[in-house]
Amino acid sequence: MEHNLSDTMALLTRTPAALDAxxxxxxxxxxxxxxxEKSWSAFDVVGHLIxxxxxxxxxxxxxxxxxxxxxxxxxxxxxxxxxESEGKTLGQLLDEFAQVRxxxxxxxxxxxxxxxxxxxxxxHPVLGVVTLSQLLATWAAHDMTxxxxxxxxxxxxxxxxxxxxxRTPQDPFGYPRQNIALFSTAQRRCYxxxxxxxxxxxxxxxxxxxxxxx
Ligand code: NI
Numbered sequence: 001m002e003h004n005l006s007d008t009m010a011l012l013t014r015t016p017a018a019l020d021a022x023x024x025x026x027x028x029x030x031x032x033x034x035x036x037e038k039s040w041s042a043f044d045v046v047g048h049l050i051x052x053x054x055x056x057x058x059x060x061x062x063x064x065x066x067x068x069x070x071x072x073x074x075x076x077x078x079x080x081x082x083x084e085s086e087g088k089t090l091g092q093l094l095d096e097f098a099q100v101r102x103x104x105x106x107x108x109x110x111x112x113x114x115x116x117x118x119x120x121x122x123x124h125p126v127l128g129v130v131t132l133s134q135l136l137a138t139w140a141a142h143d144m145t146x147x148x149x150x151x152x153x154x155x156x157x158x159x160x161x162x163x164x165x166x167r168t169p170q171d172p173f174g175y176p177r178q179n180i181a182l183f184s185t186a187q188r189r190c191y192x193x194x195x196x197x198x199x200x201x202x203x204x205x206x207x208x209x210x211x212x213x214x
Contacts, residue, residue: 003118003133011140012105016098018147019046024094030154031090042150046093047081049146053100055080056213057139058107064122064132065111072123076213108136126214138212145208 023031023042034041040048060073085093111117118133 002115003137005113005118005136008136008140009105009108011143012101015049015143015147016094016101019049019150020094020098022150024091026090033153035153035156039153040149041153043085043090043093044081045146045150046090046097047085048078049143050093050097050100051077051080051084052139052142052213053097053104057135058104060122060135061108061111061132064120064135065117067122069121069123069129072125075125078209078213124214127212142208142212 023046026042031042034044055074056076063071063073088096113132118131118136120132121129122132122135124130
C-alpha cells in the first residue's frame with residue numbers, strides 16, 4: 001500500500017497535545033506509577049519519546065537520504081531517558097517534546113518527499129534494509145503504542161518500588177492505600193476476563209518498542 005505521508009503526519013502532529021491534555025498537572029500518583037520493575041511510567045515514556053525525536057526518527061531519515069544502505073543507523077538507547085529526564089518536571093518534558101516534535105515535523109515537511117524519496121532505503125542496525133516510508137510509519141505507530149501504554153499504566157497502576165509500597169497477597173500490585181477507593185470500580189471491571197485480557201498486553205507494547213527502537 002502506498003504511503004500517505006500526510007496521514008502519517010496528521011498523527012505525529014497530534015501526539016504532543018494529546019499527551020499534554022492527559023498528563024499536565026496530573027498528580028504524580030498517576031504520572032509516576034509504573035507496572036513494576038523495569039517498566040515505565042508516563043514520565044518515563046515522555047522522556048523516551050523525546051530521546052526518539054533527538055536520536056532516532058529524523059536523524060535516521062536524514063541518514064537514509066544521505067547515505068542510503070551504505071551506513072547503518074546508530075543504535076537506539078531505550079534507557080537514555082533515565083539520565084536525560086533527571087531533575088526535570090513532567091511539565092518541562094511535555095514542553096520539550098512539543099518543541100522537538102514541531103521542529104522535526106518542520107524538517108520533514110521541508111524534505112518535500114515524493115514517492116521516490118519515500119522508497120529510498122537505509123540500513124537498520126538490527127532489522128537490516130528498511131525504507132524511509134517504513135521508518136515514518138513506524139514513528140507514528142510508536143506514538144500510538146506509547147499512548148496506549150500510558151492509558152493502560154494509569155488505569156492499572158502499580159506503585160513505584162522506590163515509594164516503598166509493598167505487595168501483599170491481598171494487594172498483589174501494591175496499590176498505594178490512598179488510591180484503593182479510586183481503583184475499586186476499575187479493578188472490578190478489570191477482573192472481567194475479557195477486559196482484563198485487553199489490559200494485560202504490556203508485553204505487546206514492549207515487543208513493539210523492543211523490535212523497532214534499537
Ligand atoms: Ni518506545
